[in-house]
Amino acid sequence: MTVLLFGFEPFLEYKENPSQLIVEALNGSTILKEEVKGVILPVEYKKIEDVIVTKIRETKPILTLGIGLAPGRAKITPEKIAINYRYSREGDNAGKKYRGEKIDPLGQDGIFTNIPVEDLVDLLNENGIPAELSLSAGSYLCNNAMYIIIREARKYNSLGGFIHVPLHESYAARIQRPIPSMSLDTMIRGIRLSMEFILTNKKENLTFS
Numbered sequence: 037m038t039v040l041l042f043g044f045e046p047f048l049e050y051k052e053n054p055s056q057l058i059v060e061a062l063n064g065s066t067i068l069k070e071e072v073k074g075v076i077l078p079v080e081y082k083k084i085e086d087v088i089v090t091k092i093r094e095t096k097p098i099l100t101l102g103i104g105l106a107p108g109r110a111k112i113t114p115e116k117i118a119i120n121y122r123y124s125r126e127g128d129n130a131g132k133k134y135r136g137e138k139i140d141p142l143g144q145d146g147i148f149t150n151i152p153v154e155d156l157v158d159l160l161n162e163n164g165i166p167a168e169l170s171l172s173a174g175s176y177l178c179n180n181a182m183y184i185i186i187r188e189a190r191k192y193n194s195l196g197g198f199i200h201v202p203l204h205e206s207y208a209a210r211i212q213r214p215i216p217s218m219s220l221d222t223m224i225r226g227i228r229l230s231m232e233f234i235l236t237n238k239k240e241n242l243t244f245s
Contacts, residue, residue, distance in 0.1 A: 110216035
């Protein structure tokens with residue numbers, strides 16, 4: 037079976053996106069005998085749903101995991117819930133903004149991931165990778181992607197979730213701003229460990245029909 041891993045292209049003032057670099061590094065690798073297929077999402081509201089829905093339908097992955105950049109966060113932050121809401125003061129890469137609108141007019145107001153994120157946070161910290169549970173994925177593209185990922189994963193009784201990461205150190209150093217960061221190698225190791233943990237514990241978390 038397949039693990040589907042989504043990252044994002046650069047957006048706003050961030051000319052590099054660590055989520056893209058992480059996904060590219062892990063694309064084609066094998067996690068517990070499962071092949072990792074990496075896909076880079078456009079930072080455009082109108083395009084991401086079609087890409088996510090199509091890729092999940094084509095690959096029918098056992099796990100779909102989105103990775104996104106959260107500037108200002110210092111730790112890897114697995115997300116607990118996606119909300120059916122989009123609001124953005126800044127436009128996407130096509131200039132599109134939303135001022136408070138549902139992602140799915142017929143969908144639930146919020147959807148919890150079926151990944152054991154509380155235990156995942158403990159695992160990462162025990163392995164020397166700073167991590168913290170997040171209860172808000174925001175209202176921009178990452179939350180939008182997370183909502184669609186979990187909604188679609190439920191249709192196939194598979195696992196779906198989202199993890200935010202900080203800026204990578206090399207980029208933070210180049211832009212010379214006092215902003216939290218983490219080494220790219222540490223983040224890659226953290227996402228690999230996350231996938232291994234999720235797959236190891238998959239049976240007890242596949243509860244959706």
